[in-house]
Amino acid sequence: MQIATPVLPSTEAVSPLSIHESTIDGGFWATMQKLNADRILPHIITWERRMGWVDNFRLSAEHHIEQRRGAVFTDSDVYKMLEAIAWELGRQPNDALQREFDDIVQWIAKAQREDGYLETSFGDTGQPARYSDLEWGHELYCCGHLLQAATARIRIGHPDCALVGVARRFADRIVEDFAPGRIERIGGHPEIETAMLEFGRATGNDAYIQAATRFINRRGHHTLADSHFGREYFQDDIPIRQATRLRGHAVRALYLTAGAIDCAVENHDDELLGIVRRQYQDTLEKRTYLTGGMGSRHSDEAFGDDYELPPDRAYCETCAGVGSIMVAWRLLLATGDLSYGNIIERTLYNVIAASPSTDGTSFFYVNPLQQRNRTHEAAPDQCSLRAQASTRAPWFEVACCPSNVSRTLGQLSAYVAVNNGNGLSLIQFMPGTIRTTLHDGGTLALRIETQYPDDGIVTITVLDAPQTAWTFSTRIPDWAGTMTVTVNGRSRTDQGAQASLTGVMPAGTTIRLEMPVAPRITYPDMHIDAVRGCAAVERGPIVYCMESIDQKLSQDLNRYRIDPQSTLTDDGRYILATGSLLNDGPTDDPTDGSADDGRLPYHDAEQHIGGQPCTLRLVPYHDWANRGPSTMRVWIPLGE
Amino acid sequence: MQIATPVLPSTEAVSPLSIHESTIDGGFWATMQKLNADRILPHIITWERRMGWVDNFRLSAEHHIEQRRGAVFTDSDVYKMLEAIAWELGRQPNDALQREFDDIVQWIAKAQREDGYLETSFGDTGQPARYSDLEWGHELYCCGHLLQAATARIRIGHPDCALVGVARRFADRIVEDFAPGRIERIGGHPEIETAMLEFGRATGNDAYIQAATRFINRRGHHTLADSHFGREYFQDDIPIRQATRLRGHAVRALYLTAGAIDCAVENHDDELLGIVRRQYQDTLEKRTYLTGGMGSRHSDEAFGDDYELPPDRAYCETCAGVGSIMVAWRLLLATGDLSYGNIIERTLYNVIAASPSTDGTSFFYVNPLQQRNRTHEAAPDQCSLRAQASTRAPWFEVACCPSNVSRTLGQLSAYVAVNNGNGLSLIQFMPGTIRTTLHDGGTLALRIETQYPDDGIVTITVLDAPQTAWTFSTRIPDWAGTMTVTVNGRSRTDQGAQASLTGVMPAGTTIRLEMPVAPRITYPDMHIDAVRGCAAVERGPIVYCMESIDQKLSQDLNRYRIDPQSTLTDDGRYILATGSLLNDGPTDDPTDGSADDGRLPYHDAEQHIGGQPCTLRLVPYHDWANRGPSTMRVWIPLGE
Structure with a gap:
């Protein structure tokens, strides 16, 4: 069919x-x-x-x-x-x-x-x-x-x-x-x-x-x-x-x-x-x-x-x-x-x-x-x-x-989900309704409510279900690694790739999933040469980036460093990270009158440029470049 | 003419x-x-x-x-x-x-x-x-x-x-x-x-x-x-x-x-x-x-x-x-x-x-x-x-x-050189003979002997020169920044872009130039994202590189780190640097049976992989790939 x-x-x-x-x-x-x-x-x-x-x-x-x-x-x-x-x-x-x-x-x-x-x-x-x-x-x-x-x-x-x-x-x-x-x-x-x-x-x-x-x-x-x-x-x-x-x-x-x-x-x-x-x-x-x-x-x-x-x-x-x-x-x-x-x-x-x-x-x-x-x-x-x-x-x-x-x-x-034969397996977390027929002919219907990924809570209400045991499974996101599943008030925390419950869960049953969506810092594998010494900020499944127009002290993204110990806070519009703004060095702008001596950009010692503590403002990567031309970076060099 | x-x-x-x-x-x-x-x-x-x-x-x-x-x-x-x-x-x-x-x-x-x-x-x-x-x-x-x-x-x-x-x-x-x-x-x-x-x-x-x-x-x-x-x-x-x-x-x-x-x-x-x-x-x-x-x-x-x-x-x-x-x-x-x-x-x-x-x-x-x-x-x-x-x-x-x-x-x-009107300006250091006519019609001839860039000594013998004062200039290489010039046993050390002598320097005069060609470590400017956290080795004007076939402990160049405090020695064939060989991690070879779990190459903490002290062997970049296929890198990640 x-x-x-x-x-x-x-x-x-x-x-x-x-x-x-x-x-x-x-x-x-x-x-x-x-x-x-x-x-x-x-x-x-x-x-x-x-x-x-x-x-x-x-x-x-x-x-x-x-x-x-x-x-x-x-x-x-x-x-x-x-x-x-x-x-x-x-x-x-x-x-x-x-x-x-x-x-x-x-x-x-x-x-x-x-x-x-x-x-x-x-x-x-x-x-x-x-x-x-x-x-x-x-x-x-x-x-x-x-x-x-x-x-x-x-x-x-x-x-x-x-x-x-x-x-x-x-x-x-x-x-x-x-x-x-x-x-x-x-x-x-x-x-x-x-x-x-x-x-x-x-x-x-x-x-x-x-x-x-x-x-x-x-x-x-x-x-x-x-x-x-x-x-x-x-x-x-x-x-x-x-x-x-x-x-x-x-x-x-x-x-x-x-x-x-x-x-x-x-x-x-x-x-x-x-x-x-x-x-x-x-x-x-x-x-x-x-x-x-x-x-x-x-x-x-x-x-x-x-x-x-x-x-x-x-x-x-x-x-x-x-x-x-x-x-x-x-x-x-x-x-x-x-x-x-x-x-x-x-x-x-x-x-x-x-x-x-x-x-x-x-x-x-x-x-x-x-x-x-x-x-x-x-x-x-x-x-x-x-x-x-x-x-x-x-x-x-x-x-x-x-x-x-x-x-x-x-x-x-x-x-969003698949029929696992004896129930449903939830893969993506989006508000909606699922209604399907199980392999034995029974009807299963679920209502999903969530603010995900703004928060990590997914509430699933069983609208219709067999009288017999059926299986609810869900992906545990790799970025979370853990999920707390609560059914009718009883919680358990699962780790790994998925969580699974089998039992009689009639209409009216509530299944609550909870994942930790606090902002986090992510580091590249050592094999990735191009972003060595950098970190990125993510929140749930969403990769964040610094966009130049959001930064208050300087539009030059090359001058920012992120503190690996930074607390990350979400102010509703940005994720805020702590870091530093390096003192003004040479910039990309050839009209700025910076040093013009024709020296190659290589030095006999590591550069140590002082700076001041500052706040980095990050937006979801998928939102960038929606407010006119800007510069952007996902991977931010590490510093204090 | x-x-x-x-x-x-x-x-x-x-x-x-x-x-x-x-x-x-x-x-x-x-x-x-x-x-x-x-x-x-x-x-x-x-x-x-x-x-x-x-x-x-x-x-x-x-x-x-x-x-x-x-x-x-x-x-x-x-x-x-x-x-x-x-x-x-x-x-x-x-x-x-x-x-x-x-x-x-x-x-x-x-x-x-x-x-x-x-x-x-x-x-x-x-x-x-x-x-x-x-x-x-x-x-x-x-x-x-x-x-x-x-x-x-x-x-x-x-x-x-x-x-x-x-x-x-x-x-x-x-x-x-x-x-x-x-x-x-x-x-x-x-x-x-x-x-x-x-x-x-x-x-x-x-x-x-x-x-x-x-x-x-x-x-x-x-x-x-x-x-x-x-x-x-x-x-x-x-x-x-x-x-x-x-x-x-x-x-x-x-x-x-x-x-x-x-x-x-x-x-x-x-x-x-x-x-x-x-x-x-x-x-x-x-x-x-x-x-x-x-x-x-x-x-x-x-x-x-x-x-x-x-x-x-x-x-x-x-x-x-x-x-x-x-x-x-x-x-x-x-x-x-x-x-x-x-x-x-x-x-x-x-x-x-x-x-x-x-x-x-x-x-x-x-x-x-x-x-x-x-x-x-x-x-x-x-x-x-x-x-x-x-x-x-x-x-x-x-x-x-x-x-x-x-x-x-x-x-x-x-x-190699230019006529500066009242003499010669030496630009490149190569064994040879220069014979030219100055603007006043006088003849100037120099013999240049050097093992440069294997060593930093250039010996210039005046073969023919005016009876009057003439000017000898020489580029001071940017990588040296300094040059000791010795004329008839009298030395002076110049810094900057060039050294210049004006005087009566008749046939038989010897001008000796000395530059520091010891191997050195070079760091990239902080603006160059692609080689952040890396250093290169140079000797005089020559950029060196690691070629896989020269390394004794492992052919995987991703595993090597160079010690920024490394002493660098030239053994006649290689520049030897101290550094470390990281323990065996995932490699680029898909047939090696390494972990195969489909995880992305990003982590929630910086990777710290232990290693052992080792010697890095470097050859001039211009010599690479002359002994069959190999891997190579000029920029080597910093480590102990």
Whole structure:
């Protein structure tokens, strides 16, 4: 049975809930979902129309491809926007979004060729031939996003949607064209793997699942031409089963990993699942930023080396955050290990939430942990390349990120909890209601109230439950390490990755969770050269940062030191830390008349610059750059 | 009068010597010059022929441009190779090199069009039109390197060389085509500016000097289309007189700066000279690596922000080192400030000398200060892109660096000293002989003997001198800060940037310089986030590094700490420092069975890992990676 959830394996350790079974109706993420519906999605639609990416389908239908606009992969942006609309329509009716959706789909349907092929960049007279540039052409990638949009339509209850028919015909075309004995190759940007497999799950068509499996198995055999960035860039260097780590282009690597998990699950391939699980663990241990961000390098948008985690040049593409959530969620479903919820939570609060501005009309494509310069804001009508500006931009020529954030927000309530067969396992802490059917047919309904993460208390009221014993489990966040669980007045404190209770807990039962969300200081591993001698401030799952405009004594963030013994207090607006402001030294400003003797910035003794005690003001990282250009740092040098 | 020296201003504070007046005949750099003649130059010629770049001129002459091979700018590589050959032929006769030179020049001459235009990538039937891609087409850049090769031929005494005639005709074409009222634009990669101006000096043609000045003045007015990297990338964002810093693509910025200095000097434009001088000082203070390397970013080969100096992702393109020497040398001549010799020395020993392997058959294109992984060596017949491999490569598709090193080595003895009018100013310390004519017509000849930088003693014997008082000056290296000068047994110790003696110092006089070259520990400025809590070891002008293969207890460089109180000893092969080896923690090797729990690399307390005292072995940075793949670091974390 199809339910409104993004990943629906045929077998799993725990079962996902639909966005109808689990809803969010308050707090941080309800606000984000509302922002998505009211501002982000309309903004995306406006820009994709303005850029001509929607109209490309009309031009393709009418064979006016010489007027086509945008990069080769813009079809995928339209599909991803449709997927985001689909999830939002699944969440609640919206006539305006429905009209947009229907209008766009009609043109996509008209652009589809007789034989099912559908691309505005390839295959028409005067265009490159179909599949003539599998390395960079993104045809399979675009098809994948079409299939994900169609899957969303099926899952929210519209299997008869025109887009589903279009997707089925294009999928059939791809399956046939890339069958054994035909084009035994792959696409340069993974996406078809996870998308076609999920479309197979959604349609019950095993041919799609087998095609996805073939795409996974073919990768790493050099069926793509080498690239300037090396074959590692698109994970075609070695087969996935031989790899020990995620590598190359981060979004490509994470999308591929998601597909590999899907294939492993559907094919009962525990060996592959174990391999990919270890690859992701290795990535978490050595190639992940404090924010959950992944991908260090600008030049090839790649992971970089182990422990190469520079804060200022962190790429941390927003889409890599989405990809990491995709991977972690699939591993959680496949293994039942609730601790995958830790990286999901960290990435949601510190990457996904950081991307859109508070008004939902501009976005970060890259998410660095340090900003050295005040840069200009992009004008409201200005389209950026992608990672050039260090402030949010209203739109990008490469615009994968906004719609990826949007579809994630639309699906979000599906990630709150899972059905553990005999009850529910809570993964994220958001106000809302969960109502589902247990494996024995019983109904379980919970009401969740919380101010989390502002405080650490989550109150769960059982609205409906079986008469017999059932199991309530909850993730214990890694940053907490401990949780006090109180049921009907009886408390116990659990440590580790999860807490679990089994018993008869009828309607009216109250389960109270308590976690220590006091601000805390975090230190980097000694292997991370780039932030040696620094510390960061966190509160619950939220990473904080110093933004220049909040500091009273000096706007020069280079002059601040944080006291490792600092008491940290939350004044409602800032976390306040104690530290020092170093005396005025040379600054970054060349017009300030500072010493100008041409000496290199190296000395024969350690610098000791006196300072004065001061208070450091920190704000949540996801809130930075919402008040005009400023400088920012997450990692603050240690001092008194 | 033309003499064999790369830069010959019509007015200057101090006068350059020719490579015939100043020779190097022993020590480190004589070995490098011999390597250049015997191995590097033949290697470059072999590869430029193998890649088809030489043959492109024949194909162009015969209008078979459909067979043309290589990137759009390979003509420049051939010209730069010819320039390197010219300087080497100026240094000493070499029949083999002369034959190569003559053979290549004949084809270049045949490829030149009737009207003087000369390009294998543009202007023929089936090719893009002339000047149709000034942003990326590199026509003016290629022309510039042709002019520099021709200037070298004039300067070493061959003004009648066919290449000079070819260059003159192409220069005239460019002057006319880019005259006021015609194409009032510039080229995307500066080079024509400094080259055409120097060609004007070499030919005495003021039209070239004025054309160069126009190219300088036009830049910054957006006559180039914007690029993905922004207009800053090719310094077209703002006029050079409005800029306060070097920015964008490092090689482009430095070549432009060299041209701006040339123009300022020839046009007696002290305002421009002052502006550019401050820009370079700012770059030295905030955007220069300990090695003298410049340019931090891989993505656009750019400077990056102030104090953005990551050791592992340091780009430090070899050509940027050459460009920095070009700028510093011009400023030294224009101002008489010998302290510009400091950055020249540092760059020579730690960038230029680092690029070629000890056998002269492979090269670094980028020069990072940390290498995290053992990477594969490129095979002897393998052409790399440019910066992909972290080991030296025999050749590159973008091959600007090898010939840039080669031409610099061929010119090198011209950088040893300058004529200060009433004597000589010594800038670099290399065994050799200097013989020149003072402004009053007197002859001055010095013999220099030294083991520098192995020791700090330089012995100068006056071979020939005026009967009257003359002035001997010498740079006091910045790393020394002090120098003891002994003349005929009488010593004095000077501090500051230079020492100067004026007196009657007849033939037979001995001047002895003594500098403290004991190994020392160097600390980074507090603004450099990327190497906080680390120190480096230097000895004289030479930066040292730890290479994994030299360490006895562990190959994992992450485990070593250097004692800031360490005594440093030189055992003839290594500098030995005391420090500690941390106990075995998690390593970079994913196959080592280390903890695999998926925890992020962040902790709630500072890590304190015990260790044992040990000896750190350091080698000169320029020697690293000559004994197979290894890991390396210049900056070593401080510990006991």
